[in-house]
Amino acid sequence: MYETMVYWETAPAGQAPVAQDFADMWQTADKIVYSTTLEMARSSRTRIERRFDPEAVRRMKAAAARDITVGGPDLAAQAIRAGLVDECHLLINPIVVGGGARALPSNVRLRLELLDQRRFGNGVVHLHYRVTT
Secondary structure, eight states: OHHHHGGGGSOOSSOOHHHHHHHHHHHHSOEEEEOSSOOSOSSTTEEEESSOOHHHHHHHHHHOSSOOOOOSHHHHHHHHHTTOOOEEEEEEOSOOOOOOOOSSOTTOOOEEEEEEEEEOTTSOEEEEEEEEO
16 A cells, blocks of 8 residues: 555646645655554655554553545554544546455454545445444
């Protein structure tokens, strides 16, 4: 996931405003990449951690002044299982490409409250849920 997202570190100027806004957010955000193989980060404000530590993330979350975003299906699954996720944003795309990683982890039960939904002209649907207890 990081190798895909690092594009935003040097995204070219002249993009659509929404893309430029995302590039600005990416570039100013502190990032942690959980990887057992990545030797060095290719973006600023980025550190590599070898393993996901739910307690460290819990402390980080408690001290954060802003929302924390989790990207990638494996990392998201670990965060969901650890009870660290407060909200989920799911983008449903109107295409089937076969197998791949699951959007949500197996053997986890969450109650979700729908906060928002948006349908785009290309058929993509954005669903925004809050995790409730």
